[in-house]
Amino acid sequence: MSLVTNLGFPRIGRKRELKTAVENHWKGAIDADALQTTARELRQRHWQLQREAGADVVPVNDFTLYDHVLDTAWLFGAVPREYLELAQNDPLAGYFATARGYKAGGLELRALEMTKWFDTNYHYLVPELSRDQAFALRGDKPLKEFLEARALGHDARPVLLGPVSFLLLSKTVDGSDRLALLDQLVPVYAELLGKLADAGAQWVQIDEPFLALDLCDAAQHAYRYAYAALAEARTPKLLLATYFSGLDENLPLATSLPTHGLHVDLVRAPQLLDAVLDHLPDDRVLSLGVVDGRNIWRTDLHAASALIKRARAAVSAHRLQIAPSCSLLHVPIDASAETALDIHPWLAFAREKIAELRTLADAAEGDAAALAAVAASRELQKGRRASKLTINPAVRERLKQATAQLERRGSDYEARKLKQAKTLGLPTYPTTTIGSFPQTAEVRHARASHRAGKLSDADYRSFLENETRHAVKVQEELDIDVLVHGEFERNDMVEYFGEQLAGFAFTRQGWVQSYGSRCVKPPIVYGDVSRPRPMTVAWSRYAQSLTRRPMKGMLTGPVTILQWSFVRDDQPRADTCRQIALALRDEVTDLEATGIRVIQIDEPALREGLPLRRRDWDAYLAWAVACFRIAAGGVRDETQIHTHMCYAEFNDIIDAVAALDADVISIETSRSRMELLDAFTKFRYPSGIGPGVYDIHSPRVPEFDDMLGLLRKAQARLKPEQLWVNPDCGLKTRGWPEVKAALGAMVGAAKALRREA
Numbered sequence: 001m002s003l004v005t006n007l008g009f010p011r012i013g014r015k016r017e018l019k020t021a022v023e024n025h026w027k028g029a030i031d032a033d034a035l036q037t038t039a040r041e042l043r044q045r046h047w048q049l050q051r052e053a054g055a056d057v058v059p060v061n062d063f064t065l066y067d068h069v070l071d072t073a074w075l076f077g078a079v080p081r082e083y084l085e086l087a088q089n090d091p092l093a094g095y096f097a098t099a100r101g102y103k104a105g106g107l108e109l110r111a112l113e114m115t116k117w118f119d120t121n122y123h124y125l126v127p128e129l130s131r132d133q134a135f136a137l138r139g140d141k142p143l144k145e146f147l148e149a150r151a152l153g154h155d156a157r158p159v160l161l162g163p164v165s166f167l168l169l170s171k172t173v174d175g176s177d178r179l180a181l182l183d184q185l186v187p188v189y190a191e192l193l194g195k196l197a198d199a200g201a202q203w204v205q206i207d208e209p210f211l212a213l214d215l216c217d218a219a220q221h222a223y224r225y226a227y228a229a230l231a232e233a234r235t236p237k238l239l240l241a242t243y244f245s246g247l248d249e250n251l252p253l254a255t256s257l258p259t260h261g262l263h264v265d266l267v268r269a270p271q272l273l274d275a276v277l278d279h280l281p282d283d284r285v286l287s288l289g290v291v292d293g294r295n296i297w298r299t300d301l302h303a304a305s306a307l308i309k310r311a312r313a314a315v316s317a318h319r320l321q322i323a324p325s326c327s328l329l330h331v332p333i334d335a336s337a338e339t340a341l342d343i344h345p346w347l348a349f350a351r352e353k354i355a356e357l358r359t360l361a362d363a364a365e366g367d368a369a370a371l372a373a374v375a376a377s378r379e380l381q382k383g384r385r386a387s388k389l390t391i392n393p394a395v396r397e398r399l400k401q402a403t404a405q406l407e408r409r410g411s412d413y414e415a416r417k418l419k420q421a422k423t424l425g426l427p428t429y430p431t432t433t434i435g436s437f438p439q440t441a442e443v444r445h446a447r448a449s450h451r452a453g454k455l456s457d458a459d460y461r462s463f464l465e466n467e468t469r470h471a472v473k474v475q476e477e478l479d480i481d482v483l484v485h486g487e488f489e490r491n492d493m494v495e496y497f498g499e500q501l502a503g504f505a506f507t508r509q510g511w512v513q514s515y516g517s518r519c520v521k522p523p524i525v526y527g528d529v530s531r532p533r534p535m536t537v538a539w540s541r542y543a544q545s546l547t548r549r550p551m552k553g554m555l556t557g558p559v560t561i562l563q564w565s566f567v568r569d570d571q572p573r574a575d576t577c578r579q580i581a582l583a584l585r586d587e588v589t590d591l592e593a594t595g596i597r598v599i600q601i602d603e604p605a606l607r608e609g610l611p612l613r614r615r616d617w618d619a620y621l622a623w624a625v626a627c628f629r630i631a632a633g634g635v636r637d638e639t640q641i642h643t644h645m646c647y648a649e650f651n652d653i654i655d656a657v658a659a660l661d662a663d664v665i666s667i668e669t670s671r672s673r674m675e676l677l678d679a680f681t682k683f684r685y686p687s688g689i690g691p692g693v694y695d696i697h698s699p700r701v702p703e704f705d706d707m708l709g710l711l712r713k714a715q716a717r718l719k720p721e722q723l724w725v726n727p728d729c730g731l732k733t734r735g736w737p738e739v740k741a742a743l744g745a746m747v748g749a750a751k752a753l754r755r756e757a
Contacts, residue, residue, distance in 0.1 A: 005321045007289075009058075012519055021038035026100075046333075101700040119273075151521050197236045212265070224257070243326035244268060244326055248271045263287035289326065301373065322483070328354075331353070331566075341505050342389060410637050416638075428720050436731055438731060478581055503527040522564055526568055558627040559606050592634075597640065667689070677714060691714045
């Protein structure tokens with residue numbers, strides 16, 4: 001019989017218990033022991049939940065207090081010396097300093113750079129290495145958690161990020177070759193694997209997601225070298241886990257590596273099953289990723305069963321494992337709380353997905369109840385596709401009538417720039433912020449009270465007006481040039497818009513981790529999208545009435561709304577994105593009509609949506625760029641269109657970024673010390689650029705000299721008329737005292753540059 005296994009489970013808890021505990025620890029409200037107690041309770045609860053849902057084997061070491069890549073760096077001592085020294089006296093202080101920065105007792109440390117985990121909305125911390133990097137096994141987290149799970153009676157499989165993918169996810173601070181460090185790293189992996197073998201681990205899952213990407217010759221050699229070396233060591237059986245795409249031309253490489261099993265993502269690449277079966281050695285275990293680990297829809301069990309049947313015709317049942325396509329980190333934990341939704345029968349979160357795996361495994365053995373569930377699944381899929389909930393004829397007709405003319409502004413950038421300069425009258429090095437201001441405890445309490453019916457509509461509106469008025473006053477006192485209203489009425493930059501767009505649904509407890517303690521509740525796009533009424537116009541109009549300075553209208557772009565939602569899988573993503581773009585176009589033109597002269601359309605997820613294979617890039621970028629341009633293309637030349645992107649590598653997509661035809665782009669650059677700006681300068685990006693000078697994800701408040709230094713680096717790369725001055729991102733997670741101090745230093749740095757001009 002085939003085993004039901006899982007590659008990873010959400011860490012945060014049904015009610016975000018991990019977030020609460022971690023943030024309480026940061027505040028000093030609980031000590032390290034209390035934090036670790038919460039972590040242990042969550043791990044054990046999640047293992048039991050997986051077993052009860054039908055998993056035969058549960059993953060261990062998939063849990064983390066912040067990020068699994070950061071955990072790997074600490075596990076192998078791949079952390080800059082100053083953080084290691086801090087950790088000698090306080091391990092958690094050193095660990096969290098790498099994620100958030102540190103400032104105490106005369107010691108000041110910056111946070112490591114953060115970027116997207118492949119094409120997901122999860123963010124990881126980028127390890128920093130050098131040519132003389134020394135690796136050493138610093139901890140025993142995988143071993144401890146394996147023993148913990150086994151003591152509770154679970155059949156447990158430790159999960160490790162593989163050595164080649166770990167190095168490829170890292171950066172070298174001295175420009176040296178990351179892969180040249182394999183000689184030093186592989187023996188430490190072998191040491192850890194030996195300890196796991198001694199402890200009784202039968203299998204270890206080694207994640208190598210880069211095998212599903214385009215690989216250069218050096219990377220292919222690295223895989224052969226690393227796994228040949230590990231084959232010489234005493235280790236448990238190794239399951240090589242690949243996901244997020246098909247192996248394609250890397251299939252012969254993956255199947256030739258001396259491991260004991262291979263996991264393949266058959267959700268992203270079902271067409272490759274036959275090739276996998278042809279290449280798989282006769283002694284190899286095959287893990288079939290047949291349930292989508294990245295979306296929340298019920299699996300088409302009939303189609304998944306067909307894949308399993310084809311595999312069983314070539315591979316004996318005991319050599320097959322039934323698994324999700326990837327870790328379930330990317331979906332919420334349990335859909336049982338969402339019964340109020342009309343679409344609830346269509347939903348499957350982590351617990352339900354493991355139950356689906358159990359059904360598939362049992363159906364493969366001929367179990368009558370499981371076979372009946374497979375048949376019922378087929379009818380459920382048919383009903384969903386035909387449901388009136390998913391189809392809006394007017395939306396489909398509008399999309400059909402849309403032409404390329406909708407993507408074009410009236411004039412080119414150079415002509416628009418002159419008109420905007422005359423209209424806005426901004427100084428050189430204009431200052432602005434990215435959108436949100438602190439979402440204080442009072443703001444969150446008022447929102448919760450309003451939702452619970454304890455605060456009337458009138459009282460809630462009065463509260464929000466006061467918060468907005470305060471934010472405008474603070475910005476004017478700081479002498480910021482282009483203001484924002486603060487977004488106090490918004491819960492999340494995607495959820496807020498989805499709540500007002502037709503075709504979206506919202507969960508009660510559908511939380512997923514974005515990074516660290518940052519959790520989001522993604523909307524669900526289940527049907528055709530339209531805008532029944534204006535979404536942001538009233539608050540933008542109110543904020544503009546409070547000041548003579550330009551007030552930015554703030555929107556989330558169509559690609560980001562798409563990427564940060566759970567998206568329907570019954571039509572092409574490009575069609576759904578175009579529907580969102582047309583809805584946003586209506587909002588943009590309404591903002592302009594109400595007197596808003598600067599409109600920001602955020603697209604932080606543009607790079608995130610890039611397919612993993614280069615051959616697929618052009619098609620994706622064509623429709624993604626077109627969708628942004630549709631949203632922005634209806635305004636006059638005098639209206640300035642901004643966009644914002646963060647935590648992404650821009651070299652790969654700089655042509656597409658320029659093709660957006662935005663008048664100004666703001667980007668995250670402070671953690672990279674302006675390195676990310678190089679892509680724009682090499683490309684000779686023509687429009688305005690606001691490289692962030694304030695890392696808002698760190699509690700550290702940058703000094704005036706820090707910001708001035710960063711601006712001088714930017715000044716050396718950009719023309720004076722291009723350079724804008726702004727933080728990296730929105731300020732909702734920060735407190736007012738630090739925001740005022742940081743923005744005051746930021747404005748001061750901009751004025752210092754003006755005086756030098």
